[in-house]
Amino acid sequence: MIAMDKVVKRYKDVIALDHFSFRAGRNEIIGLLGPNGCGKTTAINCMLSLLKFDQGTIELFGDTVSPNNNKIKRRIGIVPQELAIFDKLNVVENIDFYCGLYITNKAERKQLVDEAIEFVGLEKYRKFVPKQLSGGLKRRLNIACGIAHKPEILFLDEPTVAVDAQSRNFILEGVKKMKDRGTTVVYTTHYLEEAEDLCDSFVIMDNGRNVANGTLDELQKSISTTESITVKFISGDDALTERLKQLPHVNQVVKTGDRYNIQFEKHHNNLANLIRFIEDHSLTYTEIASEQPSLSSIFLELTGKELRD
Numbered sequence: 001m002i003a004m005d006k007v008v009k010r011y012k013d014v015i016a017l018d019h020f021s022f023r024a025g026r027n028e029i030i031g032l033l034g035p036n037g038c039g040k041t042t043a044i045n046c047m048l049s050l051l052k053f054d055q056g057t058i059e060l061f062g063d064t065v066s067p068n069n070n071k072i073k074r075r076i077g078i079v080p081q082e083l084a085i086f087d088k089l090n091v092v093e094n095i096d097f098y099c100g101l102y103i104t105n106k107a108e109r110k111q112l113v114d115e116a117i118e119f120v121g122l123e124k125y126r127k128f129v130p131k132q133l134s135g136g137l138k139r140r141l142n143i144a145c146g147i148a149h150k151p152e153i154l155f156l157d158e159p160t161v162a163v164d165a166q167s168r169n170f171i172l173e174g175v176k177k178m179k180d181r182g183t184t185v186v187y188t189t190h191y192l193e194e195a196e197d198l199c200d201s202f203v204i205m206d207n208g209r210n211v212a213n214g215t216l217d218e219l220q221k222s223i224s225t226t227e228s229i230t231v232k233f234i235s236g237d238d239a240l241t242e243r244l245k246q247l248p249h250v251n252q253v254v255k256t257g258d259r260y261n262i263q264f265e266k267h268h269n270n271l272a273n274l275i276r277f278i279e280d281h282s283l284t285y286t287e288i289a290s291e292q293p294s295l296s297s298i299f300l301e302l303t304g305k306e307l308r309d
C-alpha cells in the first residue's frame with residue numbers, strides 16, 4: 001500500500017529525511033516511532049505530497065504520488081496532531097465539510113457523516129460546537145473528520161495526546177476497527193506501550209533515517225539485549241544502579257522509583273548471577289520479574305534515547 005524508497009528531504013542545511021525507506025501492507029497498523037524532530041511529520045507530509053522531496057520515490061497503491069494525483073488523495077485520510085476543526089461549525093458540519101472535499105453526493109455524505117459520528121461515539125454531541133466539547137471529545141471529532149470518507153490508508157499523528165482514559169480507549173478501539181474494515185493505518189505516538197499493544201509492526205526513526213523496522217518479535221531478535229529483569233528493592237540508590245551495571249552481560253540499568261530495570265545480553269545465567277549479587281550484598285527485594293525486551297528497551301538500545309520526554 002505504501003512504498004517509500006530512499007527519500008531525501010532537506011530544509012536548507014537540515015536533512016530531515018536521510019534516504020528514508022518505509023513500507024506498509026494492506027490491513028496493517030504500522031507504528032512510526034521516533035524522538036522529537038526525527039522527521040516523522042516530514043515523512044508523512046511527503047507521503048501525502050504536501051511536501052516536495054529532493055530524492056527517492058514514493059508510491060501509494062502502486063501509483064506515484066504527486067500534488068495533482070486526486071485519484072490517490074481520495075483514498076487517503078489524515079488526522080493531524082494539531083486539531084483541524086472549525087470553531088464556528090458544529091460536530092455534524094465539521095465532519096460534513098471534510099467529507100465534502102471527497103464526496104460530492106449529498107445523500108451518500110449524510111450516511112458517511114452519521115457513520116463517522118457513531119464510529120467515534122459523538123452521537124450525543126451532534127449539534128455541539130468545539131468549545132462545548134472536552135479535549136478528548138475534540139480529538140474524537142478531529143478523527144471523525146479524517147475518516148468519514150472511509151480512506152484505505154489513514155495517517156494518525158499522535159491521536160491520544162492529552163486525552164482522558166475513556167477517549168483514549170475509544171480512539172484505540174476505533175483504530176482496531178479501522179484495521180478490521182481493511183484500512184492501513186500509519187500511527188505515530190510517543191507512548192511506546194500504547195504502540196506495542198496496538199501496532200502490528202514498527203518503523204523506528206532517528207535523525208531522518210529508518211533505524212530498524214519489523215514486528216516486535218523481529219525487533220527483539222535484532223538487538224543484543226535479550227532479557228530484561230525488573231527488581232523492586234526495599235531500599236536502593238544511585239550507587240546500587242552503578243553496582244548493578246558491573247554485573248556480567250549487563251547492557252543498561254534504568255532506575256524508576258524503587259524499581260530497577262536491568263537489560264542483559266543473551267546469556268543463560270543472568271537471573272542466577274543477579275540473585276547471587278542480591279544475596280552477597282544482603283539486599284531485600286519484594287518483586288523480581290524477567291521478560292523479553294519491551295518496545296521501550298528496543299528503542300533505547302537502537303537510538304540511545306528514551307522516547308518519552
Ligand SMILES: Nc1ncnc2c1ncn2[C@@H]1O[C@H](COP(=O)(O)OP(=O)(O)OP(=O)(O)O)[C@@H](O)[C@H]1O
Pocket residue numbers: 011014015016034035036037038039040041042043
Ligand atoms: N519548515 C521547516 N523548515 C526548516 N526545518 C524544518 C521545517 N520543518 C521541519 N524542520 C526540521 O526538520 C527536522 C524534522 O522535523 P519533523 O517535524 O519532521 O520531525 P518530527 O519527528 O515530526 O517531530 P515531532 O515529534 O516533534 O513532531 C527537524 O530538525 C525540524 O527542525
